[in-house]
Amino acid sequence: MGVNAEIEYPVIEFRSSDLKRGTDGWNCLCKRVREACETFGSFEVVYEKISTEVREEVFRLIKELVEVPVERKQKNVSPVPFHGWVGSSPQISLLYEGFGVGDASNYDSIKSFAQLMWPDGYPHFCDIVYTLATQMEELNKLIWLMIIDSYGLGEESLKMSYTTLIRMVKYMAPPSGKFESGLFPHTDKPISTLICEDKISGLEIEVKDGQWLRLSNLSPSSFVFMVGDPFKAWSNGRLKSGMHRVMMSGDKDRYSIAAFAVPNKGTIIKAPKELIDDQHPQLYKDFDFMEYFFFTASDIAKRFNSNQQIDAFAALSPPISN
Numbered sequence: 001m002g003v004n005a006e007i008e009y010p011v012i013e014f015r016s017s018d019l020k021r022g023t024d025g026w027n028c029l030c031k032r033v034r035e036a037c038e039t040f041g042s043f044e045v046v047y048e049k050i051s052t053e054v055r056e057e058v059f060r061l062i063k064e065l066v067e068v069p070v071e072r073k074q075k076n077v078s079p080v081p082f083h084g085w086v087g088s089s090p091q092i093s094l095l096y097e098g099f100g101v102g103d104a105s106n107y108d109s110i111k112s113f114a115q116l117m118w119p120d121g122y123p124h125f126c127d128i129v130y131t132l133a134t135q136m137e138e139l140n141k142l143i144w145l146m147i148i149d150s151y152g153l154g155e156e157s158l159k160m161s162y163t164t165l166i167r168m169v170k171y172m173a174p175p176s177g178k179f180e181s182g183l184f185p186h187t188d189k190p191i192s193t194l195i196c197e198d199k200i201s202g203l204e205i206e207v208k209d210g211q212w213l214r215l216s217n218l219s220p221s222s223f224v225f226m227v228g229d230p231f232k233a234w235s236n237g238r239l240k241s242g243m244h245r246v247m248m249s250g251d252k253d254r255y256s257i258a259a260f261a262v263p264n265k266g267t268i269i270k271a272p273k274e275l276i277d278d279q280h281p282q283l284y285k286d287f288d289f290m291e292y293f294f295f296t297a298s299d300i301a302k303r304f305n306s307n308q309q310i311d312a313f314a315a316l317s318p319p320i321s322n
C-alpha cells in the first residue's frame with residue numbers, strides 16, 4: 001500500500017509554438033495527452049500562458065476567504081451536488097474546507113458569491129478569480145481538443161454545453177507527525193478537472209491497486225488534468241477515470257483550486273460511433289449527465305466505491321458490439 005516513487009508520471013509541457021492545430025508539435029502533444037489519459041487518467045500539464053502572479057494572488061485571496069465568519073460561508077449553498085461550502089467534517093475530512101462557485105467563467109456568478117462573503121462584494125477578488133477561472137476553462141478546452149484529435153474525431157463528437165465549477169479548498173496541516181487524509185479516494189464526476197495547487201504537495205494518484213503516487217515538485221506553472229467518469233464513458237472505456245486522494249503531512253496548510261467541467265442539464269453522454277466496433281463493443285448506455293451527477297451524491301451510490309459508480313449506473317452487460 002506504499003507510495004510508489006519509481007513510476008514515471010507524465011509531465012507534458014504545452015509550449016505556445018506547439019499549440020497550432022495540425023502542426024507536428026500539436027500532433028505530438030495529442031498523442032502524449034491520449035497516452036497519459038489512457039494509462040493514468042491524469043497528467044501534469046505545464047502551461048505558462050496562465051501567469052504565476054494571478055495564481056499566487058488567487059491563493060492569497062483564498063487565505064482571506066477562509067477567514068470569513070462561518071455564518072457567511074454557510075450562505076454558499078446550491079441544489080446541485082458538490083457546488084457549495086463544505087466545512088471540516090468526518091464525512092470528507094476534518095482537514096478539509098472548500099467553497100464552490102458554479103458557472104465561474106461568468107463574472108456575475110463570482111460577483112454573487114463574493115457578495116455573500118463580503119459586504120462590499122470585493123471587486124478585486126472577483127476580477128482575479130474570474131481571470132483564473134476563464135483561463136483554466138480555456139486550458140481544459142484545449143485538452144479536450146487534443147483528445148478529440150488524437151482519436152481522429154471531429155469536434156462535434158464532444159460538443160456539449162457545460163459550465164465551469166471552481167472549488168477553492170484549504171487542507172489544514174495534520175497534527176504534528178501525522179499522515180492524514182485530506183480528501184478520501186475518489187474518481188471525479190464531472191467530465192474533467194484541472195487542479196492548481198499552491199506549492200504544498202498532497203495529491204496522490206492510484207497507479208495500481210492500492211499503490212499511490214504522490215505528485216510532488218509540480219512546477220509553478222503546472223496544473224493536473226484529471227479524466228472524470230463521464231469522459232471515460234464517452235471514450236467507451238479507453239480513457240481512465242483514475243482514483244485520487246489528498247494526503248496531508250508536515251506542518252503547512254495546503255491550498256488548491258480545481259476547475260470542473262460540468263455539463264448543463266439535459267446533456268446526454270454518448271460514445272461517438274467511431275469508438276465502437278467489434279474489438280471495442282459499447283460498454284455504457286447513453287445517459288443523462290445530471291442524472292448520473294445526482295446519483296453519485298445519493299445514498300444508493302454510497303454502496304459502491306467511487307470508481308464503481310459509473311459501472312453501477314451506466315454499464316451495459318453484456319457489452320453491445322457494432
Ligand SMILES: O=C(O)CCC(=O)C(=O)O
Pocket residue numbers: 167169183188195197203244245246256257258
Ligand atoms: O485538491 C486537490 O488537489 C484535489 C481535489 C480533488 O480531487 C477534487 O476536489 O475532486
Ligand SMILES: [Fe+2]
Pocket residue numbers: 186187188193244
Ligand atoms: Fe477529485
